[in-house]
Amino acid sequence: MVITRRGFLKGVGAAGGVLLGGSGAPARAATAQTSAGGVEFSGMLIDTTKCIGCRACEAACNETNKLPKPKVDLFSDSVFSEKRDTTPDAFTVVNRFANPKKSDDPIFVRRQCMHCNQPGCASACLTKALEKTKEGAVIYHGNRCMGCRYCMISCPFDAPKYQYDSPMPYVRKCTFCYDRQKEGKQPACAEACPTGATLFGKKRELLEMARTRIYTEPDKYHHQLYGEHEVGGTGWLYLTAASPEKLDMQNNLGTIPQPELTRGFLYGVPLVFVLWPSILVGLSYMIKDEDSEKGGEAHGE
Amino acid sequence: MANKTDAVAAAADRPATIRQELGTAFRFFLSELKPKGKLLTPFNLITAPIIVVGLVLIVIRFAFGLASVTNLSQAYPWGIWIGFDVVTGVAFAGGAYILTFVVHILKLKKYEPIVRVTVLNGLLAYVFYAGALLLDLGRPWNVVNPIIGNAFGLSSVLFLVAWHFMLYMITEFLEFSPAIAEWLRWKKVARILSGLTTGAVIFGITLSTLHQSGLGAMFLTAASKIHPLWYSHNIPVLFFVSSVFAGLSMVMIEGFFTQKAFKHRIGHELHANHDSITLGLAKGAVGALFAYFFLKLIDFVHYQQWTRMGDGYGAWYLFENIGFVLVPAVLFIQAIRKRSVKLVQFTAFLTALGVCLNRLNISVIAFKVNEPVRYYPSWMEIVVTLAIISMELWVFRWVINRMPVLAEAPDVAAEKAAAADAQVVQWKASSAEPAPSQKAAPANVPAGPV
Numbered sequence: 001m002v003i004t005r006r007g008f009l010k011g012v013g014a015a016g017g018v019l020l021g022g023s024g025a026p027a028r029a030a031t032a033q034t035s036a037g038g039v040e041f042s043g044m045l046i047d048t049t050k051c052i053g054c055r056a057c058e059a060a061c062n063e064t065n066k067l068p069k070p071k072v073d074l075f076s077d078s079v080f081s082e083k084r085d086t087t088p089d090a091f092t093v094v095n096r097f098a099n100p101k102k103s104d105d106p107i108f109v110r111r112q113c114m115h116c117n118q119p120g121c122a123s124a125c126l127t128k129a130l131e132k133t134k135e136g137a138v139i140y141h142g143n144r145c146m147g148c149r150y151c152m153i154s155c156p157f158d159a160p161k162y163q164y165d166s167p168m169p170y171v172r173k174c175t176f177c178y179d180r181q182k183e184g185k186q187p188a189c190a191e192a193c194p195t196g197a198t199l200f201g202k203k204r205e206l207l208e209m210a211r212t213r214i215y216t217e218p219d220k221y222h223h224q225l226y227g228e229h230e231v232g233g234t235g236w237l238y239l240t241a242a243s244p245e246k247l248d249m250q251n252n253l254g255t256i257p258q259p260e261l262t263r264g265f266l267y268g269v270p271l272v273f274v275l276w277p278s279i280l281v282g283l284s285y286m287i288k289d290e291d292s293e294k295g296g297e298a299h300g301e
Numbered sequence: 302m303a304n305k306t307d308a309v310a311a312a313a314d315r316p317a318t319i320r321q322e323l324g325t326a327f328r329f330f331l332s333e334l335k336p337k338g339k340l341l342t343p344f345n346l347i348t349a350p351i352i353v354v355g356l357v358l359i360v361i362r363f364a365f366g367l368a369s370v371t372n373l374s375q376a377y378p379w380g381i382w383i384g385f386d387v388v389t390g391v392a393f394a395g396g397a398y399i400l401t402f403v404v405h406i407l408k409l410k411k412y413e414p415i416v417r418v419t420v421l422n423g424l425l426a427y428v429f430y431a432g433a434l435l436l437d438l439g440r441p442w443n444v445v446n447p448i449i450g451n452a453f454g455l456s457s458v459l460f461l462v463a464w465h466f467m468l469y470m471i472t473e474f475l476e477f478s479p480a481i482a483e484w485l486r487w488k489k490v491a492r493i494l495s496g497l498t499t500g501a502v503i504f505g506i507t508l509s510t511l512h513q514s515g516l517g518a519m520f521l522t523a524a525s526k527i528h529p530l531w532y533s534h535n536i537p538v539l540f541f542v543s544s545v546f547a548g549l550s551m552v553m554i555e556g557f558f559t560q561k562a563f564k565h566r567i568g569h570e571l572h573a574n575h576d577s578i579t580l581g582l583a584k585g586a587v588g589a590l591f592a593y594f595f596l597k598l599i600d601f602v603h604y605q606q607w608t609r610m611g612d613g614y615g616a617w618y619l620f621e622n623i624g625f626v627l628v629p630a631v632l633f634i635q636a637i638r639k640r641s642v643k644l645v646q647f648t649a650f651l652t653a654l655g656v657c658l659n660r661l662n663i664s665v666i667a668f669k670v671n672e673p674v675r676y677y678p679s680w681m682e683i684v685v686t687l688a689i690i691s692m693e694l695w696v697f698r699w700v701i702n703r704m705p706v707l708a709e710a711p712d713v714a715a716e717k718a719a720a721a722d723a724q725v726v727q728w729k730a731s732s733a734e735p736a737p738s739q740k741a742a743p744a745n746v747p748a749g750p751v
Contacts, residue, residue, distance in 0.1 A: 085375065120522050126460035127443065128452035144452050147439020149378035150459045154522035161375050162439065164368035169439040253525050262458050265518040265537050269461060269511055276507040284406045284499060 033204040033233075041117070041136035042181060043203030044190065045210055046110060047239040048247070049220060050197035053080070053094055053108035060192035061092050061112075064177060083248060086112060088161045088172040092189060097247050107240070109247045110189075110198070113138060113159035113174040114227060115235030120258025124154035129171070136203065136235045137176035145171060156231055156253050176235070203235060210239055232257030326485045337702050348691035355688020358681050359436060367439065370681045376669055377676035379437075384664030386433035386686055388516055389657050390426055392540070395548025396555075397423025397473060398509035399585070405502040414571035415578055417480055417706045418559065419552050421697065424473040429693040431466050436685065458518045465512035472505040483713055484704040491713075513544040520663055528667035530609055530618040533600045536663070542596065545589035547656040549582050553649035563701050568708025576642045583633045583645045586652065590630035597622055614667065621662065625655025 033041050059074045061067070067089045072079050080096040087093075092112035099105050115138045122130040122138060129145035132138050140160075147169055151160045163169035177187035185191070190200035199206065207228065214221045226238035230253045238244065245251040362370040373380050400419045403409050435441045446452060447463050454460045475497055482491035517540030524532060533539065556579055559567065571578075600606065609615050629652040636644035665676060701707060709717070 087375070123456040124454075124459065124522055126454035126457040126463055127446040128454045141452075144443065144446055145440055146443035146446055147441070148437075148459060149439070150457070150519070152375070152378035153519075153526070156525045158376065162378060164366055164371075164373060166366045166439075167364055169366060250525060256524075258522055259456055261521045261524055262456075262518055264534075265458065265514070265521065266456070266461070272511055273507060276510060277503050280402075280406055280503040280506060284503070287406070287408050 033202075033207070035132075035134040035136070037134050039134040041203040041235060042176070043136065043201060043206045044115075044176075044187070044236045045199040045201070045206040045239065046236060047197050047199070047210075047213070048107055048109050049239065049241050050195045051094070051108040051110070052195055052197075053077075053096060053106070054194065055079075055094050056192040056194060057092055057110060057189035057198055058090065058094060060188040061174070062090070064180070064188035065091060065175070067091070086159070086161055086173070088163045088170075091172065091174040095248065097242070100242055100246065107242060107247060108197075109238075109240070109249070111157075111248075112236070113176070114157050114230075115174075115176050116231055116258070117233040117235065118231075118257035118259050120154035120156060120231070120261075121151035121160055123259035123262070124150045126150070130160075133178060135178070135181060137178040137181065138173075138235075139175050139178045140171055140173065142170045147171075154258055156250060156258065203237075206237055210237055213239060226251075229255045231255070232260070322487075326487070329485065333703050344694075348694065351684060352688045352691050352695075355685045355691075358685050358688075362436060362685075367437075370679065370685070372676055372679045372682065374674065374676060376672045376674070377665070379664060379668075380676055381661070381665065381678045381682055381686060382433055382437040384661050385657070386430050386689060387437075388664050389660040390430040390433070391516060392513065392544045392547040392656055392660060393551040393653065394423040394426035394430070395509065395513060395544035396552040397476075397548070398506050399545060399548050400552065401476060401502040402506050405499055406506075411574065411581065412578060414568065414574060414707075415552065415556065417477065418555065418701070420473055420476045421480075421700060421706055422551070422555055424470065424477055425693050425697055425700075427466060427470045427473060429689050429696075431470065433686070433689050434466075458515050458521070462512050462515045462519065465508045465515065469505060469508045469512065472501050472508060475501040476505065480704045480706055483710040486712070488712075509544075510541060514538065514541040516540055517663075523668070526669050527663060528614055528670050529604060530606055530614055531663050531667045533604065535596055535600060539593065539596055542589055542593045543656055543659065546586045546593065546652055549586040549589070550649035550652040550656075553579055553582050553586075553646055554653060557646045557649075559701070559707060562698075563707060566701055566707045568714075570709075571707055576640075579642050579645050580637055580640060583637055583648070586649075587630055587633045587637070590626055590633070590652070594622070594626050594630065597626070614670065617662075617667075621655065621658050625651060625658055629655065 033043075035041060055074060062070070062074065070090060083095050084090075084093045092110050094108050094110045097107045097109060099107050115136060116132075119130070119132050119138045122128075122132045124130075125145075126148070127144040127146055129141045130138060130151055131141065147162075149160075149162055149171070151171060152158065152162060160171045160173045162171055177185075177189075180187060186200040190198045193199075199209075201209075207225070210225050210228075214223055214225070220241065222240050222243050224240075224244065226240065226244045226249060227234035227236055230250075232255060238249070240247060240249075243251065358370050367373055371380055371382070396419045400412055400416050404412050404416045435444060438444060444463075447454060447460050448467065475494070478494045479491045479498070482488075482494055514537035517536035517538075520527060520532075520536055521534070556575065560575060567575075606618075610619070629648050632644060632648040632651070635641075636648060668676075705713065708714075
């Protein structure tokens with residue numbers, strides 16, 4: 001292919017930028033796989049058909065992030081008896097689902113922060129405690145956080161978790177091992193995965209790889225790459241054997257990035273700040289004039 | 302030599318007067334701190350224990366974290382401390398921006414007697430409900446970060462709301478400050494502060510427009526979590542419009558109670574016009590209620606909400622929007638026709654209840670309806686909320702019983718009467734002798750150190 005999707009989008013973005021007379025690049029970058037600075041986003045491809053439910057990712061995550069040891073042993077299968085969600089002390093968890101195609105071959109799906117291209121949490125944060133890094137990871141700066149939990153309201157995946165039982169609580173979630181990435185290492189979970197079910201790479205390459213897998217094995221996969229378009233695209237992508245909603249994944253999120261939902265309102269703010277005072281001052285003087293003509297005492301002056 | 306001593310004396314004299322004045326004011330303030338009236342009233346007997354228990358719970362909350370007191374969970378990060386105290390309480394504080402608009406911009410003198418009490422109500426609501434927000438924050442000491450911090454989350458609606466809360470509290474304090482100055486008998490200060498009122502009012506209306514709607518806009522990001530019957534792109538507009546009738550109905554409710562509880566503090570003007578004012582407010586509320594109802598109809602069509610009328614949430618939605626929006630609008634019209642203040646007041650309660658219902662639906666009740674474990678408030682969350690309301694009422698009562706809020710300060714009233722007399726004299730003079738100076742009348746107040 002001479003024209004890649006990214007190349008095409010870049011072209012469209014550039015054309016749009018020229019037409020609008022500005023640099024359209026940052027706004028367009030949302031749908032492309034690069035950040036505003038032209039740095040390619042890292043990504044993760046989760047191929048649930050390869051996952052054997054060994055939970056090595058959970059163990060590696062626990063160790064790397066120095067999280068407290070879980071109550072149930074990290075290698076005990078008893079955890080699969082109920083659906084689990086991530087917690088402030090477990091940034092990723094693997095759940096087991098019945099396979100509609102093969103009942104003796106359950107599907108394992110891990111969940112964690114999806115590291116959205118345009119994260120709702122970061123745009124909701126009024127102290128910039130949550131940050132979308134140019135490399136793609138969404139990270140948290142606890143020293144800025146005021147604990148309002150608006151990030152939790154805004155995250156469509158409910159990724160941020162909160163330390164409710166602490167008097168000095170933090171928001172906790174997967175960091176995409178940002179520190180390891182900066183050292184040139186891959187995230188701990190990807191390194192630990194024995195089957196390649198969790199695969200780290202550049203998101204552009206992962207997208208191509210995932211599509212290729214669907215094309216070459218159309219019967220094996222559900223024909224949807226979860227995270228490609230959801231809420232404007234996420235850093236983590238899922239290949240599944242069953243439709244995502246059967247695996248407890250929200251499949252009705254739409255393609256609009258979270259920050260877009262409030263953008264219209266925020267654009268209106270300066271308008272109100274310009275229009276209201278001018279109209280009100282005018283109105284006030286207009287009425288005051290009439291008042292003084294009648295000889296009454298103007299109020300409030 | 303004589304000159305020099307005079308100058309020294311004058312220099313020593315000036316700061317002394319200000320200091321003396323401040324000292325007198327402080328002693329006056331201390332004497333005013335003492336309670337007036339009986340202590341063992343039914344109101345006190347109910348609210349005092351609530352406040353005590355509430356304060357204990359607040360201590361526990363800060364010592365052991367939110368989980369020790371609230372039922373908040375990973376799925377429900379916001380409970381009634383946000384959904385009721387902040388999101389609903391601020392709507393009820395909306396009366397202040399509406400009445401300051403009506404009185405200070407439109408200059409409708411009829412509503413002047415209730416402006417101060419409404420602004421006081423608004424100011425206290427913001428102080429106490431912003432206080433409630435601090436209880437809910439996990440790291441409240443960082444609350445200054447969006448104000449002074451190196452990290453301005455400009456893309457956050459909450460950033461806007463936080464700034465506006467702070468600025469609006471200052472604005473409302475400014476709007477109310479002449480009453481404080483009159484209470485301390487600082488005439489000059491009162492006059493300077495009154496001069497700032499129009500500016501403060503304009504700024505306050507702008508801020509209110511944005512943060513009343515901003516409270517709604519916060520929920521726009523929860524598109525996948527709020528039940529489709531309550532989610533709409535129009536939430537900001539709906540919140541703004543509902544703050545109009547929420548604010549107005551709270552003014553009517555507050556009028557109902559002050560007529561009973563503070564009869565002795567109510568001035569002649571308010572006493573004489575109370576019924577007419579209440580009916581006037583009801584007319585305003587009708588307009589806003591219908592505006593809201595039609596906006597809801599637009600959403601009903603736009604989002605094809607009739608397809609969702611089948612289940613319990615459909616019934617709940619109809620209950621809210623017919624029972625607490627359409628019915629109050631019709632009842633208000635009936636009450637205005639019959640000039641029935643009682644029916645207006647009843648309808649005001651109904652309207653306020655509807656606002657509570659709507660705000661709680663969006664923030665709590667219709668929020669993540671499919672979650673296996675739903676949130677409901679713990680008794681401790683409710684007690685803390687009641688304690689905050691009780692504390693606010695105590696401060697409200699303290700201010701009403703001391704400051705010129707429901708009536709003009711006696712000296713101010715006397716001055717106004719004198720000015721009016723002077724004006725009448727001038728008019729009579731002007732008919733004989735044209736072009737008199739209009740400005741002369743209010744200026745003849747004795748000059749001198751304050």
